[in-house]
Amino acid sequence: MTARRVYIEAASQISIQEPLSESWMKSPVICKEPFAKAVDPPFSQYFAPNQMRRSTAYIKRALAVSLEVLKRCNIAHPDAIISGTCYGSLERTNGFLSELWKNKEEALSPMFFMQAIHNAVSTTIAIATETKSYNTTYSHANLSFDAALLDGFMQMQLGNISNALIGGHEETSAIHFELLKKCGYVGAPGMAPYADIAVAMMLNTKEAEDNLCELAAVRLCYNPSPERVKELIDNMLQEAQIESPEAVMTGVNGNHSNDKPYFEMAERFFKNKPLLTYKNLFGENFASSAAGVYAAAHIVKKETIGSMIVINRTEKNEVSLTLLKRL
């Protein structure tokens, strides 16, 4: 099949950095806490007061960042709305469970249940923007965003759509901080904070000077052999007509057990290439790879880097590779 070019037209974030801004590139917020909440923008410009009361911060962040990207791209109704979230609204899920136990299965609020369902963000964006096109949600551990990105990319290759709003959204919760700490995922000394994230980006097949970069290829794989990873990388580079990526964006977060496989991959496949990290700025959570692609896209645009590969992986050794190319 003839490859169609796919671009990242715009991308924005709400996190522990200044919201809806790229000021982190010049003056990043340094957070030393093990657990941090996002810095929220004033939501009142995005929501009616009655919506403000009913929604969780998770939904508000996701909708605000999505509306911001739609505005930057001047698109009212995207051809697709595709989100990735591992847990959906954790506050609502944990809240519903707590109420269920406290009230012994009686008199439960349907609002908690409704807002806990993982497709709440994609469908809330659709309702808010009256967009009836393709709409879906991936919920696959910390590859949720990557799976969403792959969906949009594939559909553009197929000619089904010409633009897509892709998001990665995750809410933290105090209960999960404790549980995840026990599992060794977060809270290790010196590691990036466990923090909320909301990232939205617009993919577009339209060539434009203002686009951030080209999204040249996306691949997911499960427990691959080093040979398989090499094959996938070679295949992606060939498609993008790049000899080798100039820089590598990794999910290194300061936790040894998380970082070791990234360093091994970098040593094996990208020897002597500059390694970049984003979790030190945007924190760790199950949608953090969205911040990785967001940051990489802005860096490729604003710095003189010709191409960058973003590597993300799960505890179960699932690997995602995203290749970005300068316009």
Next chain:
Amino acid sequence: MKETVYISGAGVISAIGVGKEETLSALLDKKSGVGDMKYLTSRHREIPVGEVKRSNAQLMQMAGIKENPLISRTVLMGVVALKEALSEAHLKSEDLSNVHFISSTIVGGMDIRELFFEKEIECDREHAMAAVHNCGTSTEEIASHVGPFASLSTVSTACSSATNALISAAFMIESNLADIVVAGGAECLSLFHLNGFNSLMILDSHPCRPFDKERAGLNLGEGAAYLVLESESSLKRRGVKPLCRLAGYGNACDAFHQTASSPTGEGAFLAMQKALEKAELAPKDIDYINAHGTATQNNDESESCAIKRLFKERIPEVSSTKSYTGHTTGASGAIEAVISLLALENQFLPASLNWKTPMEEGIIPVTDIHPKSEIKNIMSNAFGFGGNDSSIILSKV
């Protein structure tokens, strides 16, 4: 060239049986699996449910998994259905490194978290790992008991999750990123789900009555189903005959309300219309629709309206097999795709149960299993909260 997508294997487990054969018998005998609650421990024992008639210990034995109290019923049912699907497609463990796996679920391993939720905060590492389960965990665990798949992914769009997993799999084949993708969904009953739907006051205290004037809500069910989607070139290479073709699919958003469908069923209409366009079929070509048909006031009214708008004076045979399985939520799209496949392979109509009185302006569901003419194309609908509406078309080869 876009690859054509075929189906070369399927596996299913639900309240009406384990495997395609038992499922077929129940459908031909018009035997529902909805009944008293036996395996779920809830205070709402009066609510009828469509449970898989096997204990976790029995499921572990069937799945060939060593007994472990921290494995979710979602995973166990998923493994059983997935193994059947792979076996029918003549795929062995050594073939799986080129096979991708996309599963769907809404709450995955919530049943396990509920076992110790009260004591969660002081639990050990092993229990903490079970407590932080996510939808992807169930996919990863199912895969870990089956084989070394090429990639894994999980879709979660409420009650249309499994249909959207099938659509996502079709993209991978069409865009040449995969030759074979096994896709579907798994969902077990949990207190979270039962009480969630109960809080919305949409559970019937009797066996559900899809498209009946007196319908009073849905029955929750559980189960799993997977279909093996394969490209034509791969089928030829492997010398395997397809069971049917995934001729069309459509996904649209109703964009109306978080838990209610629009009265005109706009999202449903668009999803069905897109599926027809993709399949290059006219409405008259559809012989049977396996409706979403949950038996809630809102769904059956809205779906009836959407079907009538699209099919106009020539409405195909329609039924809801949720009267057999209950609403298996995150697995329903795949379970109903397998039921549609069985109808196509065995040339019968899965008749609606418990239907007596027509709704005003409603669909009259088919209650006789004998088709009047050959069944060539079947449409299967799945609609989810928030208006995630999807539709697929299976065609005879």
